[in-house]
Amino acid sequence: xxxxxRECAFTENLPVxxxxxxxxxxxxxxxxxNGTVRCSxxxxxxxxxxxxxxxxxxxxxxxxxALQQKCxxxxxxxxxxxxxxxxxxxxxCCCNRDLCNANFTEAPPTADTPALKPIRRDxxxxxxxxxxxxxxxxxxxxxxxxxxxxxxxxxxSVDLDNLKLLELIGRGRYGTxxxxxxxxxxxxxxxxxxxNRQNYANERSIYCLPLLQQHDxxxxxxxxxxxxxxxxxLESLILMEYYPHGCLSHYLSVHTVDWVACCRMTHGVTRGxxxxxxxxxxxxxxxxxxxxxxxxxxNVLVRADLSCVLADFGLSMRxxxxxxxxxxxxxxxxxxxxxxxxxxxPEVLGGALNLRDCESALKQVDVYALGLLYWESFxxxxxxxxxxxxxxxxxxxxxxxxxxxxxxxxxxxxxxEKYRPRFPEAWKENSLVGLAAHFLSFCxxxxxxxxxPHHDFWTGCNKVNLLWL
Ligand SMILES: Nc1ncnc2c1ncn2[C@@H]1O[C@H](COP(=O)(O)OP(=O)(O)OP(=O)(O)O)[C@@H](O)[C@H]1O
Numbered sequence: 001x002x003x004x005x006r007e008c009a010f011t012e013n014l015p016v017x018x019x020x021x022x023x024x025x026x027x028x029x030x031x032x033x034n035g036t037v038r039c040s041x042x043x044x045x046x047x048x049x050x051x052x053x054x055x056x057x058x059x060x061x062x063x064x065x066a067l068q069q070k071c072x073x074x075x076x077x078x079x080x081x082x083x084x085x086x087x088x089x090x091x092x093c094c095c096n097r098d099l100c101n102a103n104f105t106e107a108p109p110t111a112d113t114p115a116l117k118p119i120r121r122d123x124x125x126x127x128x129x130x131x132x133x134x135x136x137x138x139x140x141x142x143x144x145x146x147x148x149x150x151x152x153x154x155x156x157s158v159d160l161d162n163l164k165l166l167e168l169i170g171r172g173r174y175g176t177x178x179x180x181x182x183x184x185x186x187x188x189x190x191x192x193x194x195x196n197r198q199n200y201a202n203e204r205s206i207y208c209l210p211l212l213q214q215h216d217x218x219x220x221x222x223x224x225x226x227x228x229x230x231x232x233x234l235e236s237l238i239l240m241e242y243y244p245h246g247c248l249s250h251y252l253s254v255h256t257v258d259w260v261a262c263c264r265m266t267h268g269v270t271r272g273x274x275x276x277x278x279x280x281x282x283x284x285x286x287x288x289x290x291x292x293x294x295x296x297x298x299n300v301l302v303r304a305d306l307s308c309v310l311a312d313f314g315l316s317m318r319x320x321x322x323x324x325x326x327x328x329x330x331x332x333x334x335x336x337x338x339x340x341x342x343x344x345x346p347e348v349l350g351g352a353l354n355l356r357d358c359e360s361a362l363k364q365v366d367v368y369a370l371g372l373l374y375w376e377s378f379x380x381x382x383x384x385x386x387x388x389x390x391x392x393x394x395x396x397x398x399x400x401x402x403x404x405x406x407x408x409x410x411x412x413x414x415x416x417e418k419y420r421p422r423f424p425e426a427w428k429e430n431s432l433v434g435l436a437a438h439f440l441s442f443c444x445x446x447x448x449x450x451x452x453p454h455h456d457f458w459t460g461c462n463k464v465n466l467l468w469l
Contacts, residue, residue, distance in 0.1 A: 004041065004042075005038060005039065005040065005041055005043075006038075006039045006043050006044060006045060006064070006096070006098060007036050007037070007038055007039070007098040007099060008029075008036065008037050008039055008043075008044075008045030008046075008062060008063055008064055008065075008098075008099065008100075008101050009035065009036060009037075009045065009047070009062040009063075009099055009101050009102045010031055010032070010035055010036050010037035010062055010063050011035070011059055011060075011061055011062040011063075012061055012063065013059065013060050013061060029043065029063070029064045036099065037063055037064055039063075039064030039065075040064070042183065042184075043064040043065060044064070044065040044071035044072075044094050044095060044096050045062070045063070045064065045065060045076070045094060045095055045096070045097075045098075045099070045100055045101035046061075046062065046063060046064070046065035046071070046076075046092070046093065046094040046095075046101055047059070047061070047062045047076055047091075047092070047093055047094075047101040047102075047103075047104055048060040048061045048062070048090065048091070048092050049090065049091040049104060050090055050091075051090070051091070057091070060090075062101050062102075063101075065094045071094035071095060071096055072095075072096045073095045073096065073100075074095060074096070074097045074100060075095055075097075075100060075105050076093035076094065076095040076100050076101045076102075076103065076104045076105060077093055077095070077104070077105050077106075078091045078092065078093045078104050078105070078106050091104055091106070093105075160225065160227055160237075162182055162183050163180055163181075163182050163189065163237075163239075164180060164181045164182075165178040165180045165189060165191075166178065166179050166180055166181060167179045169188070169246065170246070170247070172298070172312070174192060174196040174199040174200075174314050175190040175191055175192045175196065175199070175200075175238075175314070176190070176191045177189070177190045177191075178191065179242055180239075180242075182222075182239065186242045187222060187239050187240065187241065187242050188239070188240045188241065188242040188243070189237055189238070189239055189240075190203075190237065190238040190240065191235055191236070191237055192235070192236040192237075192238075193233070193235065194233060194234040194235070194236075196236075196314075197234070197236055199314035199315070200224070200236035200238065200314070201236075202313065202314055202315070202316065203238060203312070203313045203314040203316075204224040204238060206290060206313035206316045206318075207221035207224070207238070207313060208221070209287055209288070209290070209318075210285040210286060210287050211280055211282060211285055211287040212276075212287060215271075215272060215275045216268075216271075216307070216309075217268045217269065217271045217272030217275065217307070217308065217309050217310060218272050218275065218276070218309055218310055218311075219240055219241065219243075219301055219309045219310065219311035219312075220240060220241035220309070221238070221239075221240055222239040222240055222241065223238075223239040224236070224237065224238045224239065225237050225239075240311070243301035243302060243303060243309070244304060245301075245302035245303070245304065245306075246301065246302065247297065247298045247299070247300060247301055247302070248265065248269070248297040248298070248300040248301070248302055248308060248373070248376075248377070249296075249297035249298050249376065249393070249395065250298075251302045252297070252376060252377060252380045252393045253393040254393075255380070256380050256381070256382045256390045257306070257377070257380055257381055257382070258381065258382050258383055259381055259382075259383040259384070261306045262377050262378055262380070262381040262383075264305075264306050264307050264308075265300075265302070265306055265307070265308045265377055266308075266373065266374050266377050266378075268307045268308035268309065269295075269300050269308050269310060269370065269373060270370060272308070272309060272310035273292060273295065273310060273366055273367070273370055276289075276290045276291075276292055276310065276316075277289050277290065277291070277363050277366070279320065288318040288319060288320045289318070289319040289320060289359060289363070290313075290316050290317065290318055290319060291316060291317050291319055291359075291362035291363055291365070291366055292310065292313065292315075292316050292366050293315040293316055293317060293338050293339050293362065293365070293366065294312060294314070294315045294316075294338070294339045294340055294343075295310075295339075295343060295366050295369035295370055295373065296339075296340045296342070296343050296369065296373075297373050297376050297377075297395070298312075298340075299311055299312035300373065315338045315339065317362065319358065319359040319362065319363075320359070339365075339369070341405060341406070341407050341410050342372075342395060342396055342397055342401075342405055342410065343368075343369040343372055343396065344365075344369075344407075344410060344414070345364065345365045345368035345369070346368075346414050346415045346418065347361070347364075347365070347415075348365055349407070349410050349411040349414050349415040350411065350415035350416070352415075353365070372396035372421065375396055375421045376393070376394070376395060376396055379391055379393070379394065379424060380393055384424075384426065384427060385424070385426050386426075388426060391424060396421050397410070397413065397414075397421065400413060400419070401413065
């Protein structure tokens, strides 16, 4: 039964734009004139209704639902309590019988109700979905994120039996990343051992912040879960969209890029970081400003069209709310000295981070690292080396300190000697004017694309400019 084709009621009052991943096209199936859709094998049906201010319930969308977990009922049961979904304004259900989504049935959630519940601990992902779908209907370009968030919202416990780890694609300090398949969809899975559970919990909570998944330059989160391995160990998993080009540093190490591609890459990371830093209120949604605290070219992932997303939020920190950020706190050290040593700002290395204005200080630390990413990227830009070979890819300070610089080495070089990555000779000699023009147009491009000119961001940007100039 799970692999049958399914016929579902179909309505699209709110268009779900074409996702940019082929694998999710199967969400739609073949739409028929009689208001139904023939969904691809293994799909379920879903429905979404809105309760308006007048108390009337209006149908919003119906169609095929690619995720199978918890959608096995005959009836379309709404089990998330109304308060969990946008203050009770929406009803979502999915089910596994032909046309079962024509109507919904409200049922109080029970332990064994074969239906949906939002992501554990909060309903941010569900709320994100509704903001994606309704508050910004003009942003259909991002509707893969809406779809993904719908999936995330409903995949509290992914059916891990269907998850196959296929190939090891990355190993970081905190997690091991595998290209994987989930119900024939290609995904990336980051596995954390119990020793790194805090990092997992933090990354998960950041991904689930309201509005975060709406942004095109933040990595797509699909789900998170925990399981016990055969030998009794606790293992935590984060499921994400799979980015076939991998991380920025890998991409740049094997490819040069032209000017446009280079701008697209750096611009994407910049937008992602600006968004992360920004405090947002939209309707009843609140996104706190967040510092990434580990901006590196390994933590930026590259899409097929060479646009980039910011990833790896295991060390990220909300900059408002309950967490203190004052000198003398027990976690002052943790606040100021996390990250990858190569990308640490001089004030972090020199122990001079201004914790009295923690929010600005940590944002500026991120922006310093962003400047190093620009340097790594533009050194691989073919247009900036006319008539000569593009230099081999280098990480920032690799020429000076090699592959594994220590904290002390970085401290001496960057904080004490105030050394910064060098411009290649080609940029100094012949094309300074051209470069300046390019750089100016680049700055203008990115400045146009910020949501709001953010004071702290621009303060940080001055550091980038200084680094460049
Ligand atoms: N969704 C993805 N798609 C493709 N490759 C990925 C994906 N996520 C991570 N990777 C690869 O795995 C590597 C490690 O991932 P990640 O940085 O999230 O782990 P980490 O343990 O937190 O690492 P770090 O040491 O940077 O903190 C990345 O640099 C990248 O090459």
